Structure formats: structure tokens, C-alpha cells
Amino acid sequence: MSEKKSSGKMWGGRFQQGTARAVEDFTCSVHFDSRLYRHDIRGSRAHARMLARQGLISDTDCAAIITGLDAISAEIDNGSFEFKRELEDIHMNIEKALSDRIGDAGARLHTARSRNDQVALDLRLYLRDQCDCFEQLLQDIRRALVELARNNFGLIIPGYTHMQRAQPVLVSHHLLAYYEMFGRDRERIGDCRKRTNVMPLGSAAMAGTGLPIDRKSVAEELEFTAISRNSMDSVADRDFAAEFLFCCALIQTHLSRLSEELVIWASDEFGFVDIADSFCTGSSIMPQKKNPDIPEIVRGKSGRVLGNLVSLLTTLKGLPMTYNRDLQEDKEPVFDSVDTVSACLEISADLLHNLKFNHGRLAAAVHGGGFMTATDLADYLVTRDIPFRRAHEITGQVVAHCLNRGIDLKDMDLAELKKFAPGIDAGVFERLSVEGSVASRVSAGGTANIRVEEALARAEEELGI
């Protein structure tokens, strides 16, 4: 195994042997943490300015640092920066490039700072941005749901419990259930952002520093609402990342539920929706196939997003204070969940824009039996002063009767119905139609057209549509 003097490292002073090449490869993180370069440089700029304000470096040095960082940033932007694995991580790559470029001034940047607080800062800056992106992506998919709901207002679909037809509902009502889910996700992301938005820099390695820094001014420049209160906690804490990963896992769970429904609805047997060709793929062997790959993949990806949450929590389990190198394992699950969930939110919103409900199949389904208005009959009986449990039982008997005769509730004649409950009158039939059933459910949050119109209007207002 080849070795090099590690005194080329930023930390090599006391080392007598170089780092083994295999060790360099194993410990290196720059191939994934380079993604943080903008946040690293933004943090370094603010740190340098503070050092200058506090007289810890000269204004000249500060200016050189800022200019140097700007140049490095531009190089990375345009792809001309050369990342070196032997410099381990993004922090060291940038600092070394800076020193190579501006000499001693660059060697002063790391004053009163450690990689421990620096990486915590970078990850918080990155995740704060991601929270903002996610809030937007969640609004986008909510908008797609609301637009689809608006465009299909009035259309009726069977509502299911246990995958059995239960009660007829408006398609719009069904879609707005997801609007609510993604709305809660947005709130959770907002709460996560609140806890992410705390500035750790100045905690140094773990004990704080004796140099006269001013953490609050750095926080202000970087738009943090607070500074962390305990230097040891600051470098040991990855709670914000775990919370973000949980938010991701729950968003993806919601997407998996929506996707499951799309897959089922797109089956030949349901046939409730038609997904645009451009959002399907075909089969390498079966020429007739048009497969709902997008929702399948979205559903499948719920595994990895949950896996990423498990990954970080397992890594954190049993770690003593303060920074341990195990924490380097925080970034890849975060990046993967960011990429996966962003892409899934985006493609799912697109898919909703490319979805058509099949009116004919839906009409056949809601009128095609399943006794979906049985609850309405029971509720009707309650208004005739029959205790609900008895009403439920009577309705059950009527259903059994219909099943035996192969007819639907609405096909019963009044005389027959009266055998089960004498108090029934002709008004019952209005309640036994699916349209009447839907229209009647006017309780707050119910599926009646009037309620759903209110819900749609509120959603449109919330989204600024």
C-alpha cells in the first residue's frame, strides 16, 4: 500500500507516517460533499468578514479571501475546478485552493473555526435552502391537484374503504384529500426549517474559542434567526437532518398512496383514468402494454426514502459527544432523499397534469351496484326515528334481499321497502341515487358539492390561483 507524507495535509504537523492511499480513498468525501460548495463558500465569506470586523485578520486579507473565494466559486460553477481526493473534503479542497491562490491570507481563514462547526454550518445552509425548495414543490403538486379537482368538479367516483366500494364521492373531494396531506407536509417542512435555521459557526472544534469572535453578526449576514447555544451540542447535533429525512419519508409515503391509486385506477378492471402516452412506457416483449411506470417507480422509491431515515438514525444511535467521524455518513442519505423526493414530487405533479378521468367507466362504476347508498338508507331511517343500530341492521337485511334478487337498492319498490320498515316513504328514493347521496353529505368536510366547492375555493385562495 502506497503512502504519502501526511504533512501535505492541513492537519499533518504531528504525523510521522503519511496516509495510506486506501485510507485516503476510504475516508474521502469530496465526491459527494462537493455539492455543498456554494454553502461552504457563503459561510467562509461571512466568517472572513467577521474576522476582519473583529480585527482578527486585516481588511486586506479579508478582501483577498473574498476575491479568492469568488474566483474559486466561479471555477466550480463552470467546471474548471479540480477536486483532489487526497484533500479529503470540500472544505479542505476550497481552503487549499485559496491558500495556493492568495498565500498567507488564505491560511488565516480557518482562524477560530474548525471543520466540525464548518460542516454543521454548511449542512444547515444547504438544508434550509432545500426546505424552501420543498415548500415550493409541495405547493406545485397541491396546485396540480386543485386544478385537476377544479376541472373535474361534479364528477362522481366510488369512494372506497377496504378497497370495497363504500359511498359515492366527488373526484374533486378525493383529490383534495391529497391536498390536505401535502399541506401537512408543508407545515412539517416549515417547522423543520425553523429548527434548521440556527447558526453553529463559532463553536469551533467543540468548546468554543478564546479568540474574540462575534457569532451574532455572522448569523445576521447568513440570515439565521438564532445562534446555537451550546458549542458541544452544535458540532454533535444532526437532529435537523434526521427531522428533514423524516419529513421526506412521510411525503414519499403520501406519494406512494397516490401512486397506488393511480396504478389501480389505470388497470383494465378499474379503468378510471387514462395516463398520457408520454407518461407511460411500453414492454420489450408485449406490444400491447402501456404501463404506468411513473407511479410504480414513485411508489417503489418509498423504500429508499425510508431507508435513508433508518440510515441516519442508526448511525446516530449510541454516539458519544461530540463530533465523531461517523457523522460524515449524514450527507449521502440527505442528498439522496432530497433528489428522490424532489424528483417524485415534480414528476407526480406533471403526471397529474397529464391525467384524464374516464367519465364512462366512472359512471358505470358508480351506477353499477355495490350498494354505495346503503348508508343513506340507514341515515334516512334514523330521520324516521329508528335508532341507528336498528337502522343499520334493517339496511343490512335490505341489502341481503337485493343481493339475493340481483338488484340494486334504488330498484326496490316502495312496497317491498316498507316490509322492512313501515315508516319509509317515497322520499327515500332521492336518497338512494348516487347524485342525491353525494349532494346530501353537507357536514363540514363532507363530499357534498357545496362543501367541495367551498374547499376548492379555499384551496385556490391559499395557492393564489
Add this chain to the structure above:
Amino acid sequence: MSEKKSSGKMWGGRFQQGTARAVEDFTCSVHFDSRLYRHDIRGSRAHARMLARQGLISDTDCAAIITGLDAISAEIDNGSFEFKRELEDIHMNIEKALSDRIGDAGARLHTARSRNDQVALDLRLYLRDQCDCFEQLLQDIRRALVELARNNFGLIIPGYTHMQRAQPVLVSHHLLAYYEMFGRDRERIGDCRKRTNVMPLGSAAMAGTGLPIDRKSVAEELEFTAISRNSMDSVADRDFAAEFLFCCALIQTHLSRLSEELVIWASDEFGFVDIADSFCTGSSIMPQKKNPDIPEIVRGKSGRVLGNLVSLLTTLKGLPMTYNRDLQEDKEPVFDSVDTVSACLEISADLLHNLKFNHGRLAAAVHGGGFMTATDLADYLVTRDIPFRRAHEITGQVVAHCLNRGIDLKDMDLAELKKFAPGIDAGVFERLSVEGSVASRVSAGGTANIRVEEALARAEEELGI
């Protein structure tokens, strides 16, 4: 397989065969969901009163229902209530007992309600209570930490990164890092409570109801801040439970970190703490052993609490709208995490009250080498206008020199030091003592006595100590 007519069931009207005994056993949940009885009865009382206010049941029936529920509640309290597995769950057990006791009035209770919204209500009421309990338990362990920190104020302990001695810190500072963690947990529980505190009742099976109910008045009686906005989402949603399980997982992760430290500190090699005999156990074979079982078990239980989170998220994955019986699997992980994390928070707080720091061993450790003030030397050099990276390198060489000679930094003489950096003067030695090092770290959130005293005072104020 023996069978019974399922018409004894509340839902048996249309069924022609009874439920197989094995099926009853398999689907039954009353052995665990009976834990929700208080919340179920509280919800039913509020529901009955609303039904009466809305004229859906008579005042007489309502009074009978309330009296009946009170009696049942008392019976369950005192253990005389007989739960029946064939009635499946707590909801049916209570409703059947009510009907047996008060006849038709009882049969009217389930008007405009379904088990789907009822169980969602019960679980939300239960978890809202648990959020309150957890907030208290988190304050209790924070209080224990603050008291321990106060009682040991001034005591110095090695601070570690990578389990290597890094910089000396105050024991109090170290303990307050956990104060911060559990503080964030409390915020998260508060946010979770906010989203739990939404009233689903009146969503009925999934579509709402046509009966003229008043959901808001029920929400007010039950002290909910809002009613759910979409009836389908209301019965399909378990996000609040998943979020609670995540909060539990993160709390337990924090406990596992604290426990790991206690186990390490209690080892013969560290010897930093002594755990009271009453909080240890012995060995069945090794008479000399005094084992830190409590923190070991607490650490070990992080597995199950994470497992519970995985359990619910996996159950939710890919579930179509709305209620599916899979959701019955929400309760056991919730109950287990509630029990586990409560017990661990409580016993850990007790343990902290029974913990003594070993001053002798700590003194030996902080003064026994490890070059924990090397950063102070580097920082000192920075104040002599040496760029930090150069200062770091010089210090590394000094450390290497000391290692070779088997001495500590503070044992260097000035002349020798000057060979490494001519600008060093006698003032350096104040910085190389552990006490000087600790006292110097006055940056916000740092370990300097003055900062930690402020942090302690703030914590005591927050806790009302």
C-alpha cells in the same frame, strides 16, 4: 373451525355465515385498544351531547347515554368490566355494553358516526395527552441535567471528539448539551401536538354525513383547535402518529447517546462517574461486578423505538384511500413507543439524580496529558499574527516534540518554545493550563465558566428553578 352467527355483531345484517373463531381471534384488537377507553368515552359523551343539541336524539336519550357511559367508565376503572374478544375492539365493547344497559338510547349513539372517524378521534385524543406527558417528562430530565450541572459547576472534564481527548470543558457545559437536545425534542413534540389537535369526528365512514351534525361544537367540547377539512383524509390519515413515533425515535436516540457516555464513564478505565448501587445490578456469576444496566437497557431500547417508526411507515406505504384495516396496526407501535420512551426518560432522570462525578479521576484525566490545550497554543500564535494554518502546523510540531520527550505542553520551557515560534512570550503558559483554557473560551455558547454560568441561569429560568 367453530363459527357463530355474526348477526350478534354490530354489522352482521347482510352476513349469512358467522365469523370463524380463528378470524375473531385474529382480527380482535380489544386486548390492546382497550387502553383508549377513556378517550373513547370522552368522545362519545361529546358526540351524544351534540346529537341532542342538533335534535338527532332526545335529551332523555342523551342523559341515558351519558349516565351509561359514566357507569361503564367506572367499571373499567375498577376492573369489573368484562371485555369480549368477539366484540372486536374497544368501541364495540363499550357500545354493546351501553345498549345492554340502556337499550334503544344506546343504539342511537352511533348516529352520524363510523368506527373510522371514531378511532381516529380516540387516537388523536390519546396522543394529544401523550404529547403533554412527554413535554413534562422532557422538562423533568432537563431539570435533572441542570441540577447536576449546577451541583458540579466548575468541575472540568476532558471534551472528546472521535473519542479522543480534544479540549477541556466544564462538566456542566457537557451536561447542558443534552439540555439543548431534549429542548429541541420538546419543541418537536409541541409541533406534533399542534397537528394532532385536529378533530376528525363527523367524517363518518369517509364521505361525511347528511345528518345535520355540528362538528365545531364537538371540537370545542373536546378542546380541539380545529376540525379536519376533508372527510376522506380524516379517516385515512395517520400522519400525526407517524410524526409522534419519529419524535420518540429521536428522543430515544438522544437517550442512547447519553447512555453510551454513562456506560463509558462508568468503566474502570474512565472512572469518571459512580452510579448509585441502587441503580446498578450485579452478576449471577461474577461477584465483583456492578453493572450499569440502566443506561445499557436504555441504549438497547433505541432499537425498538426506531423499529416502531419503521413499522408504521411501512404499514402506510402504498395504502389507497381511505380507511383500510391495515391501519389497525397503528396502535401497538404507538403504545410501545409511549411506554418505552416514557419509562426511559423517567429512569434516566432518576439515574442522573443518583450520579456522582469522581473528582479525583477527572482531575487525573484533565491533567494527565493528551495535549488538550494544543488549540490554545495555536490560537495564542494567531494573536501573535501567525496565520492560523501556520500556527496549527507549528503546534503540531511542538506536540510531536513533546511526544518524543514524553512531556506535556505546559512542561515546555519558554526557550524551547521560542525555537518553534520566536514571538512566544511567558504569557503563553496561562493559556496552556486546563483551567486557563476553559476560562478563555468565552465565545457565545463556549465552555468558559462565565458563559456556562449564563447558560445555567437561563436554563434555570426556563425551568422555573
Add this chain to the structure above:
Amino acid sequence: MSEKKSSGKMWGGRFQQGTARAVEDFTCSVHFDSRLYRHDIRGSRAHARMLARQGLISDTDCAAIITGLDAISAEIDNGSFEFKRELEDIHMNIEKALSDRIGDAGARLHTARSRNDQVALDLRLYLRDQCDCFEQLLQDIRRALVELARNNFGLIIPGYTHMQRAQPVLVSHHLLAYYEMFGRDRERIGDCRKRTNVMPLGSAAMAGTGLPIDRKSVAEELEFTAISRNSMDSVADRDFAAEFLFCCALIQTHLSRLSEELVIWASDEFGFVDIADSFCTGSSIMPQKKNPDIPEIVRGKSGRVLGNLVSLLTTLKGLPMTYNRDLQEDKEPVFDSVDTVSACLEISADLLHNLKFNHGRLAAAVHGGGFMTATDLADYLVTRDIPFRRAHEITGQVVAHCLNRGIDLKDMDLAELKKFAPGIDAGVFERLSVEGSVASRVSAGGTANIRVEEALARAEEELGI
């Protein structure tokens, strides 16, 4: 907090304070590990006999121990044994009861043994039994599948990929896919048993013992195939439990796939199966509902079984040698997975016995379009010397043509077909019928009746039907 002298404990010699009551409650495991009593007693009997053979205890003492253990076993069997929480676990409860009953002889039983190797022994004995139970349960569900497949031999069902109709297959072929899955599960359980079947007793606390024991004779009496080779590993190892939990998770995953299909098949839209009333439940509000609760619950329980696996692996993560009290957390996930998976296997097999395929709906589905024989057309074209990719493309065009005209492949007339590929002759129509398609797939493992009959016959032979 009340305390008691812990010298009442088996390990209290060196302790000066009693164990706090809360600590006793927290550390106690007898409420769950009492389930191991038969295995604990079986192990103790074998240990005592060996001690006597080796002259470490007298034959009289040995006889007293055996008699005492038999009596205790009988008491636990009949429910008259009183478990004491303050004695912590099943091992101490039994040993204390033995000493109370037979005096000094009982105090000799723990010679050359520790709870560390004792609990490892008990768990291995328990899991070895469970492996045997699971092998039987897996055979039972395989038998149910084969019987169902036999009874429905010849019945055709759409085969799906992407939940889209793909190619027609025999119901029996579909069912036998699960026969294969559970067969692999059985192999895995067998491999797990092999690694479980290793005897740890005699490793004592962790270093072995100096007393002249004979481990091999104990292994023989307890029917182990080998003794563990390293005493430290013996008490630290829970691999066999983790492997068992993985086997459980994969079995439950298979059950979740089967359950998903049953739920979908039982929907109104598919209507492929009818589940017996006795295996369904109804709705508390919707009288017409007949819900497939069993497969829903089985599917839902895949969460907890995966959670249990995560639980143990997380607990094991980062544990140093050898026994740590964290390992006490091994048993509850194991017990829960044993109970859950056993129950799910059993009820699912029962359910299969109570499942009827709906011939009418299946016939409508397989003949109702979906172009399921398109691959057959493509394969036919291949036999006419058209390269497969070209054949696939032509078939795609034919399908598009049919879609436009609203007809099925078999409704095309020959002249039209020839426009797409001149080489087609009348023989093609045999291939375009679903029966012809099924019958033609004679490749090994294919769905042709002749292949499935062979598969059924082999399965019946394997099961001894």
C-alpha cells in the same frame, strides 16, 4: 423511591444499597421471558446431569434438582407458579424457587454457568423449536395453495405486469408462484435452524470455566449438532435471532404480496374471488360492506415484522464485546415476530381454504380485451422468420389498429392481418385465443396446462398429498 437490600438478589454480595423499586421495574424481564421456561428448565436438567456425571455435584443433589425442576415446570404449566418481578427474569425465578424447595442442592445448580450462557442457550432452544414450527406452517400454507391450485386446474386468469393485463395464465400457475416463495422461506428457515443449533452452555460469563465440565455431553442430551467454539462470541452473539427475524420479515413480505392480490381480487372491479363470509367482517356504518379484513391485517402486519428486524439490528449496532445488557432487548421482537408470522401463516392458509374463484368474472376478464395474446402474435411472426424486434413492432401496430377500431386481436380478419405482415396465415387464430395462448407456453416453468400439471404433481409429491 423505596429501596430494598439487594442482598436478597442472587448477586447482591458486594452491594451496600438495595435496588431502587423503579430500577427493578425497569430492568425486569420476567413478564416476557417467562415464555422461555420450558427451555430454561430443559437446559438446567441437562446441565445438572452433566455436573453430576463430572462429579461437580452429587447424584443425590442432581436427583433433587431434577425433581425440583419437574415440580416447578408443572406449577408453571398449571398456572400456580408465582413469578416475582424482583427476581428479574425467568432464570432467577426458577433458580430461587428451586433453592426454596430443595435448599443447598439448588444452590449448586448454577455451578460453572452464568446467566449469559444460560439465556443464550434458552433462546437457541426456543428458536430451534420455532424453526420447526415455521417449517410446518410453511408446509401448511403451501398445501393450501396446492389444493386450491388443484381444485381450480384449467381456470384461466389474466396475468399482470405493472397491474396491466399482460398474458393469460392458469390460476393454478399463479398460485404455484407463491408455493415457490414459501418453499424458499422454508429453505431459509432450515439454514437458520442449522446455525441456531449450536450449544453455548459452558461458556459461563464469557471466558469459559476452570471447573471440569463436559459441554459435548450436554449438547448431545439437548440434541445440538455442535458446541460453540469461542466462549466470548457465545455470549455476545445474537446472529441467529437476527437471521430468524429476517426470515420472518421475508415470509411476511410474501404474505403481504398475496394479501394485496386478494384485496384487489375481492374488489368490485376485479371480482375474481369471493371470500367466505366467515372470513370477512362488516362495517359499523355501511350495512352493505363485506370487507377483506384478514388480508388487510396480514398486509399491514408486514410493518411490525420489518420493524422487529430493524429493532434487533439497531440494538446490536456498535455493541462491544461481550454480553451487554442491551441484549435483553433481543427477546420481545423475536416473540412478536414469532406470534405475528405464525398467526398470519395460519389464518392465510385458512383463508385460502375459504376462497372461491368467480368463474364468470374471470371468463369475462380473460376474454374481455386487453390484447393479452399480443405476445403470441409476435412470437407467431418470429416463427415466420421475422426478427423479434420487427415482429414486436408489427404487433404494436396491429394493436394500435385494433384500439382505433375498438376490436380485439382475435376479431381481426386474415386479410387485414396480412396487410401488416404478408406471411401470416389462418393458423394464427389458434394462437390468438386465450386458451391457445396458455396451452402454447410449454417452456420449462411456463403456464401451459401440461407444465402446470407437472408442477402440481411435483408439489403434491413434495407435500405427500
Add this chain to the structure above:
Amino acid sequence: MSEKKSSGKMWGGRFQQGTARAVEDFTCSVHFDSRLYRHDIRGSRAHARMLARQGLISDTDCAAIITGLDAISAEIDNGSFEFKRELEDIHMNIEKALSDRIGDAGARLHTARSRNDQVALDLRLYLRDQCDCFEQLLQDIRRALVELARNNFGLIIPGYTHMQRAQPVLVSHHLLAYYEMFGRDRERIGDCRKRTNVMPLGSAAMAGTGLPIDRKSVAEELEFTAISRNSMDSVADRDFAAEFLFCCALIQTHLSRLSEELVIWASDEFGFVDIADSFCTGSSIMPQKKNPDIPEIVRGKSGRVLGNLVSLLTTLKGLPMTYNRDLQEDKEPVFDSVDTVSACLEISADLLHNLKFNHGRLAAAVHGGGFMTATDLADYLVTRDIPFRRAHEITGQVVAHCLNRGIDLKDMDLAELKKFAPGIDAGVFERLSVEGSVASRVSAGGTANIRVEEALARAEEELGI
């Protein structure tokens, strides 16, 4: 969103709209599944040869295919092959390149094959190779352990339970505990290989094929021991991947345990080992630090390896038959676990080769108290015919006495000892030395030098050292 005609796709015949670009990006897998190219090509070669043997393609076409595939393989090897995202996956990329190169002959390759069985084949071939690699890597780390154990034979280390010193053991014995663990991992990988080594090709899309293929000859050429028995199961099954991921998770758990010990042993307080400089890194702020990064990262990576297992099992949960696109999500967790665990096994073996035990610190620890020979005293008393429980209690009292007086067991004088148990004679002191204690534990699998020598010799034989 830009669209292209999907008729450029291999499956585009029936499609009227092109695939949306975002959809192409989202569904594309070639950026990760290109890793399977060797296995894909190997499978295609065998498939083509079989097609020719069966007369389904001409020998000329077969030769062209083989030549073409060889050329493509060489191009991918040397990096000149251009992967196209719009061709989705490695299979289509290769097949398209083949057709571009050899025309119609290439279009015949996919005869009697589907991507569904093709990808199952590729993944099995890949994982079979990985099983072989893992078996070797496990042997390598076992060899490193055995060599380290051999080189330190005779050296004594405290053995721990509950992180408390328990009994003295040989360092070699401790290391051989890991030899056992990795040995079981190897067995498990072997069992996993057995179940992976089953040939799915010829199952086609899911129903088998009507073309006259010969699956067994393909299996023979590809060195599979069996062909899959059910075509539907063949394309739906990912059990072998899940099993492999579990094996990975358990290996990584073992590595995390070893790493935890190395981190602890490398701490200043333990100081049992010295890790070579080339296997450590330094601090960016603390010049004195030498951090055990390797074992920290290895320990940290247990999170992702467990996460990968959770990922796949969650993806599989509730998937109906047969192939669903969700299954595309099988590969990334597999690849990540392969890479992670391979690298960790390799670097850990390297690390062991660069590890030195610190004889001075170990001697100080084993002779420095902790009463590690207390069990020996108890065992000695047993040989004086004192029942073990009584012996244990007496020893506890002796320990308490020593603690009070601040002395060790071996410092007691005989007269004093006799006060606790009159039967003690001078022979006891031999048992109270750590060397005597170690040497005495001659039970099978115990730490006595004679036993460990045997274990070492056996291990060396097993490894061919």
C-alpha cells in the same frame, strides 16, 4: 416539456405520443444499471447460442450476435461506448447498439426473452459473483484476525461484560470471537449464493414462451445449478437480493462491533492499541489529535447498510404479481451495500494489519484491579464443596471487604480469607493471579492458552495458513 416520438423505443409500436423528456430522465436507469453490462452480455451470449441450437435463429445470426456483443463489451471496457439515457437501461442500450452494428440479426436476439427475465438473470449473475467476492473478503479479514491473534498469543486483556472488567482473557481469544462471527457470515453468504444460483431466463414476460427454447442448456452454460420452476415467480422474485442485503447488514453489524472496540481501545483512557499513523487522520483545528477515523466511518456505515435492507423490503411490501416497475429500485441498494461492505471489510482487514497492542497499558489494566479473578475464587470455593450460590455470596463479601480496604483479591492474606471461608488454603493464590485465571479456563471454547492454541491452529488450518 419536450417530447419525442417513442417509436424510437424498442416498445413504441402502439404509442401515439413520444415520451416526455422528464419522464425519460425519471425512469432511466442506465446510469446505475450499466454496472451489469458484463453479466448482461454474458447472458445474451448464452441466450443467442441456445436460440441457434434450437433453430430459432441461424448460426450466422448467432455468430454475428456473439461478435457484436464482444465488440460492445470491449467498448464498454475501454470507455468508448456511449450510453444513451433515452434508451432507458443497460439492456436496451446494448441491444440497440447491437442492432445498429449487425442489423436484423441483432433484432432477433430478444426472441423468447423479456426484459423481465433478462434483468432477473443479470442481477442473479451479478450477485453470484458478489457472493464469491464476499466469501473471499471474509476470509481475508479472518486471516487478518488470526495473524494478529497469532502474533499476540499469550498477551492478556481484560474481558468485559457491560463494559465492566469481568475476567482476564487472551487477546487472541478476543480476536477469535470475531473470527467466528465472520465465519458465520461466510456460511450465510454461501447459503444465499445457493438460492441466487437459479436461472430465470426463459420465463419471458411472466408466462413462459411457446417458442421451443431449452432453458437447461442456458443454465449449464452459465453455470447455474438449477432453473427456476415457475415463470411468474421468476420475474417477480427479489428474495435473493433481500437475503444478500441482510447478509450485508449483519456483516456490517459485526464490523460496527469491532470498530466500536477499536475506537474505545484507542482512547487515551484505555490506550490498549495504537493504530498506525497512516490509518488515522488529524484535526483541522487541534494539532495534537490522531483520530481513529477508519473504525468510526466503518461503524457509521452500519446505518446505510441497514437502510438498504429496509429499502428493498419496503419496496417489496404489498407488490402484486408479477413484475412491477417498483422492482427497478432493487439495484441501487444492492450496489451500495456491495460497495460499502466490500470497502469496509477490506479497510478493516488492512487496519488490523496496522494495529499494535500496547503491552504496558494492557499489563497495567489486567493487574490494576477490578477483581477480575473473583469468579475464580468462587469456583475455587465450589471445589471446596461450598454450593455455588453460597460461594458467590462469600466472594461478594470478600470483594466488598477489599473495596473498603482499597486492596485487590490477591493481596488478601490467607488468615483473613479463612475468616470468610475456613476451607480455603494457600492453593487459592494460584487461582487469584490473572495468569492463573486465564490458564485455568480449559473448558471447550474457553480462554485457557491451551484451548486458544487449539483454536488458532484450527483457524490457521481452515484458512490454509
